[in-house]
Amino acid sequence: MLLELRHLRSLQAIYQGGSLARAAEQLHLTQSALSHQIRSLENYYQTPLYLRSTKPLTLTPAGLKLLALAQQVLPEVDATDRQLRSYAQGESGRLFIAIECHACFEWLIPVLDRYRQAWPEVEIDIRLGLNFEPIAALQKGEVDLVISSDPQAHKALSFEPLFDYEGLLALAHDHPLTAKKYIVPADLADQTLVTYPVERKRLDVFSRFLQPAGVEPANVRQAELTAIILLLVTTLKGVAVLPDWVLKESMSHNRFTTRPLGKAGMHGTLHAAVRRNESEAAFIQGFIALGKRAMDDVIVHYAE
Amino acid sequence: MLLELRHLRSLQAIYQGGSLARAAEQLHLTQSALSHQIRSLENYYQTPLYLRSTKPLTLTPAGLKLLALAQQVLPEVDATDRQLRSYAQGESGRLFIAIECHACFEWLIPVLDRYRQAWPEVEIDIRLGLNFEPIAALQKGEVDLVISSDPQAHKALSFEPLFDYEGLLALAHDHPLTAKKYIVPADLADQTLVTYPVERKRLDVFSRFLQPAGVEPANVRQAELTAIILLLVTTLKGVAVLPDWVLKESMSHNRFTTRPLGKAGMHGTLHAAVRRNESEAAFIQGFIALGKRAMDDVIVHYAE
DNA sequence: GAAAAACATGAAGTTTACTCATTTAATTTT
DNA sequence: AAAATTAAATGAGTAAACTTCATGTTTTTC
Known part of the structure; x- marks a missing residue:
């Protein structure tokens, strides 16, 4: 030819x-x-x-x-x-986002709405991290950014902190555990725990709170949607551990309250993982910048 | 780039x-x-x-x-x-055909039907030669084959003879001129002549019969379609000069007869003009071969 | 019919793309 | 873990291809 x-x-x-x-x-x-x-x-x-x-x-x-x-x-x-x-x-590109935590939808959707307006050229997609290892997918180029709560040193990937969060126990106003100032693992031994339907190792409650103490809840029940989890909580069907931003959002509208896990609380930081060679791209930095400010309007909401 | x-x-x-x-x-x-x-x-x-x-x-x-x-x-x-x-x-190509004579449709359409089956890859179109000079268009590449009755020596074009024809005067059975064995130009001086709506120089009756003798018909009337011309002839509205193949086709169905123009008749040969460098292409030769046999089935019809 | 315009031609020069030989990196095997 | 294997990168040399330059034809225009 x-x-x-x-x-x-x-x-x-x-x-x-x-x-x-x-x-x-x-x-x-x-x-x-x-x-x-x-x-x-x-x-x-x-x-x-x-x-x-x-x-x-x-x-x-x-x-x-x-x-x-x-x-x-x-x-x-x-x-x-x-x-x-x-x-x-870096004015345009592909931004396929994988999220490990279900709850992240709550802040990610509004962030993406704003991002789309600022970066109209960028091709956006969200991959729910149910069936695959997001970090591996990131390396293989299947996705371009992973929202993760455990940063790791990695030669080819870079982890950028977005914002801090605290995992809180959500419980109904009239739940017996409201009597306690903070929750210890043993408190959950006779409780029904409501979680997202993902592996335990991906759930902070287990990996960072219950398993270190060797405690198993009386019952574990799963629900896909945050709203359903909260409904189960308010109707005394169980308790749940959710990040603070989810709870702050809904607190005013629902009849439930929160308690810290452990005396110091279970804190963490959400990170955006990207391939190192793309980390400086403008459209990536643009997303990270918006991600860092994701809690701004949530906190305003909370202050009302 | x-x-x-x-x-x-x-x-x-x-x-x-x-x-x-x-x-x-x-x-x-x-x-x-x-x-x-x-x-x-x-x-x-x-x-x-x-x-x-x-x-x-x-x-x-x-x-x-x-x-x-x-x-x-x-x-x-x-x-x-x-x-x-x-x-x-030469297995495929473009065959845009320009025809100078209206009457050629009568044999061209059936020929093209057969041609399409034999050369399905070839792109076929017909350009009616009303507004442009077909030979010039052929040279400019606007069309690829011209059906013409006057071959000319040309360096870039080649004219291939297809078949002979004779221009005959068509007249109604009860027309006075049927008394004559053959027609001379003066016979038409008091007649209405029906023609296709094209320039006179393209009409053999004028260029080869009437003009050389300096005769002008009493009336010239134009009609687009062969069927209409023949209708006018049979209803004694006028006479017309048409190629023999058209008349042979319709003779049995209509009430009209024919007479030769001049003692020897007005004979001609239809040619296919193509660009010389394409004249050997198989798909061109294929058309010419079919064109040469165009009269075969017409004559069978006549013999009935 | 001469001049001008437009395209063709062929040799020379330059860029470019490819190959060969070798090194480096990632994956699999022991 | 280390060795072996497979896969890709590298760099220099070479061959090919594309371009240019100078000039020759052909077509068109005046």
């Missing part, structure tokens, strides 16, 4: 310019170069592309076919080319 | 093969060549296209964009490429 984009560009330029000479000028070539180029194409296809008997060259049927191809293909190529250039400048 | 089809082909091969080495083999290149090629692309776009940290190379978002382009564009390019190759071999 001899045909290259270069040839299609030449054909288009000749068509637009009406002559080899003008096309050559537009393409920053000499007329001779174009003549050679066309000749080599004609040679390759064993058929003339232009009628030489007329002086402003006119296309043969074969030439017309090629020109039609040029006019179909070149715009597509140019569009992709432009897009890739802007990728490099 | 650095991007060429070559790069898109490489991306596709790497995607299909799964590795540089296999792709290189498929493309008849070395692994090194591919590595250099990819690197130059990455250099140009200032962004990696593959993640090097994984061993079977995986695409970055930017790489995916390019691959998507490749998969969209390459099939189109390949299709055109194949088509152009077959152009050269």
Whole structure:
């Protein structure tokens, strides 16, 4: 196959310019170069592309076919080319986000709404981290940013802190445990614990609170949606551990209260993990900047 | 712009093969060549296209964009490429036919029906030669074959004879001129002549019969369709000169008869004019072969 | 019919793309 | 863990391709 984009560009330029000479000028070539180029194409296809008997060259049927191809293909190529250039400048790109924690939806959706307005060129998607290891997926390029609560030293990945949170026990106003100033693991031994339907190792309550103390709740029940978990809590069907931002959001509207886990509380920091070589890209930094301010309006809400 | 089809082909091969080495083999290149090629692309776009940290190379978002382009564009390019190759071999091509004579429709349509079946790849169109000079259009590549009755020596065009015809005067059974064995120009001086609506110089009656004798018919009336002309003839509204094949077709169904023009009759030969360099193309020869046999079934009809 | 415009041609020069040989890195095996 | 294996990167040399330059033809215009 001899045909290259270069040839299609030449054909288009000749068509637009009406002559080899003008096309050559537009393409920053000499007329001779174009003549050679066309000749080599004609040679390759064993058929003339232009009628030489007329002086402003006119296309043969074969030439017309090629020109039609040029006019179909070149715009597509140019569009992709432009897009890739802007990728490099960080003005646009692909931002596929994987989240490990279900609760993160509560702040992520509003953040993405704002992000879309600021970075309209960026292709956004959310991958719920149920079936796969988000960090591995990040390395493999399946996703471009992972919201994670346990940063790790990694040569190819960089973890940027977003904001601190505290895991709080949510319980109904009239729940017996409201009597306590803070919760210790043993308090949950006779309770029903409501969680998101994910592996235990991904749930802070287990990995950081119950398992170190060797405590198992009387019952564990799962619910997909935050609203349902809170409903179960207010109706005394169980207790749940959720990040503070979720609870602050809903506290005023629901009849439940919160207690810290342990005397000092169970604190953590949410991080955005990205591939190190992309971490400086403007559209990535733009997301992180918005992510760091995700709690701003939640706290305003809380203050009411 | 650095991007060429070559790069898109490489991306596709790497995607299909799964590795540089296999792709290189498929493309008849070395692994090194591919590595250099990819690197130059990455250099140009200032962004990696593959993640090097994984061993079977995986695409970055930017790489995916390019691959998507490749998969969209390459099939189109390949299709055109194949088509152009077959152009050269004469198996396919474009056959835009210009006809100078209205009456030619009568035999051309059935011929084209047969032609389409034999040459399904050929793109067919008919351009009615009302507004333009068909021979000039042929030279300019606007059409590819002209049905003409006056062949001329031409360096760039070749005229191939199809079949002979005779221009006959059609008149109603009860028309006074039926008394004559053959018609002389003066016979039409008091007649209404019905013709197709084209310039006189294109009508044999005028250019070869009346004008040389300096005779002008009493009246000239025009009609678009052969059927209407014949209707006018049978209803004694006028007489008309038409090629024998048209009349043979309709003779049995209509109440009219024919007389030769002049003692010897006004004979001619229809030719197919094509560009000389295309005249040997198989799909052109195929049409001419069918054209030469166009009268075969007409004559059968006449014999009934 | 001469002048001008447009394209073709061929040799020379330059860029570019490819190959070869080797090194480096990642993955698998022992 | 270390060795072996597979896969990709690198760099210099080479060959090919594209371009230019200078000039020759052909077509068109005046």
